[in-house]
Amino acid sequence: MPPQKHITISGFGAVTPHGLGASILYENTIKGKNCISEIAKFNNSPFRSKTAGFVDETGLNRILDRKGHSRVPLLSKIALCALSDAYTNADYKKRFRNSSTGVFWGSEGGVECIEHIYKAILKCNLLDVKPLEFQESVANASASHISIIEKIKGESFVSARGMHALHTAIAKLKSNCLKTAIVGACDEYAEIHHKAYSALNLLAHATSETSERCRPFDANRNGIIFSEGGSALILEVVDNDSELINKAKGVILGSGMTFDPQFGKDDKQSMKCFKRAMESAIDCAGINIEQIDTVFADGMGTKRHDRVETWALKELFGKKAYQIPIIGVKSGLGYIRCSSGLIDIMIGLSACKGGIIPPTIHYETPDPECDLDYVPNEQRSHNVRIFMVNSSTVEGVFNSVIVYGVN
């Protein structure tokens, strides 16, 4: 099976509303915990949708205080803590501090900083702008902090999407430009996001019959619940006979990415696009489709996304689609925009080791259009070896990654 060189995952880390660390993410996810709560960060009364997922900033400060980095804005705190967790997980021995390591990061920019600067602009008092706040507002600020603190001087790249960062990192590692890639993403969730998604009718909300929940694949699903958080994966190119292969947590076998310019207008077309992303990942992985034993679905929670994904899975897997567990972790975690997909890879790797797959929670009413095995509500023992991770965006970008997990 394996080629001479592998793109291995040496470590991974996460900061999510479940807590600080990939371990607690997995523990809470398999328990079916819901980390979404009523919004307290800003006034939620004007909104029909009242909930989202937020990280514990006090906890982040405790970790970063010890390292002397707690003065950075929230977005960079999330990034640095996720990476710290990944380094611990990777048995970090400072071997990444060189010019053969690059940072590949997904970020939309520092909302907290942008809002603060804009407030100062409206008050016509730029003296209110703190030193470095303008630089912190730029999308590559978190990646820059990582490169500065960890002394990483290789080629680096910042995109608005974490999965694009992963895709680019894989290409760079395959072409031998770099030996190691720190891949990750970070998101903060602010009032402006909630306002925008509410105006675009994307958010889950309570009805006369159901409470406000993210309900992937459920007949009563009515939208997305967003969260903030961060993720970091450490990828290394490793020879088959290197001792590092034994320390790897997993191997990235293949990835695929497509775009549907007509998303929202033609679901069949979208289904073909999503299927093409998955096929591309499988081709790239060089495996037989029968070898995939688990799917971590995108499971966005909208009528359209979940229907399109289900159709694509059926078209791709045929009858086997009914036999593979399809897991929607956004049900308890929410949609962490830039990190979507990367978080699922971590949960998948943890499941490989732990032998337990998490449930898709809030699944109460089956939808005839979405009739696969979504592991409803209860965790399950399952031998995970090669899994597929799907993710998409609200605009029609589709990603798929095939991962081999070490247990």
Next chain:
Amino acid sequence: MKHRVVVTGMGTITCFGKGKETLFNHVIKGDVGVRHIDRFDTSNLKCKSGCYVPEDEYDKRLDTDRAHHLLFVAADEALKDADVLDSDKKNMGIFLGSIYGGMESWENVSDYIRHINKSCHIDSFNRYPLWALTENLSKEIGTLVAACSLSTACSSSDFALGLALNAIRDEEMDIALVGGVELLSRFIVSGFDSLNSLTLTACKPFDKNRDGLILGEGAGILIIEDYDHARKRNAHIYGEIAGFGSCYEAFDLARPEPTGKRRYTAATRALADADCLPDQISFVKAHGTGTPINDKIEILALKRIFKEKLPSIPITTYKSMIGHTCGACGAIEAIICFLCIQEGFIPPIANFKEAENESGLFFVKDYSRECKVKTILQMAAGFGGSNTSLIFREINHG
């Protein structure tokens, strides 16, 4: 053997108006596109000028974010210039750089949340995110390839060019639309003003009396493709993107690394990628922002790269003419570079009079130089230490 990647179409809109010919005609004359900013209140800002796109260049019938508008205008020109086939559009990669994207839409939504405005156009909610520029353009073109939105501060569109170059070399695609856009928004002007980075006199890169940069806005788009693909369809070729190099400084979020070592690393990576020696460079298109620190460090980097040959290498920058267009500067300035290759000119550094302690270096002063231009080194640097270099080369069909 690396695939050769060439430029077959270009489009732009800047402070001089629409079109690459318009831009080039002004740049080779050394014209300066600075105006007093009247788009928003600048009374509490130290710097009140910028190089913004004239109002009459906007089509007011198009109800969309200004950044999106600029992008669509530039992309339209580039696609027509390259005469891209419809069949190619489906598989066309899109790589765009910007720092703040649809910032005007962000401000609209923000004002609406603060009850400053009673209403907000629904489009604003879908225009402000960084990815929105790229994905909305993708929808317009009809590509099925996932677009890439990059943001590495002022090296964003240089990075986009590098990424697209590698994607074509790796045979991920045959053709790509690459570029960048940045708006002269109230936010960005205020942000740079708060850093005291903006000039209070005139932007004069490398001059001993330089006191800061001048901001600009615009969009630049290049159509780049595999050489064999371009030849097969008889496309006009402006030149070749021969090499790309990048390097993070790992030094400081705000201050550049003071020795120029990392900019030198990015440049040497680009030269190696292009199989090019330093003395084959016809001229350097420096980042040249006009700030005391940037220009000094850039000279240190150039001294490391060219050593004793530096005095014979012309150095120029375009930012005193079109402003620092931030996330778009790489693309817009690349367009000018390829026209320099085609037309055989090296534009001057507008407002430059005398260098600071750098006697003997060849800063292109007062007027354009007419000469054969074979290979150009373009340099860029961004907040957080993101350095890039690109090598542009005349096409050789041999």
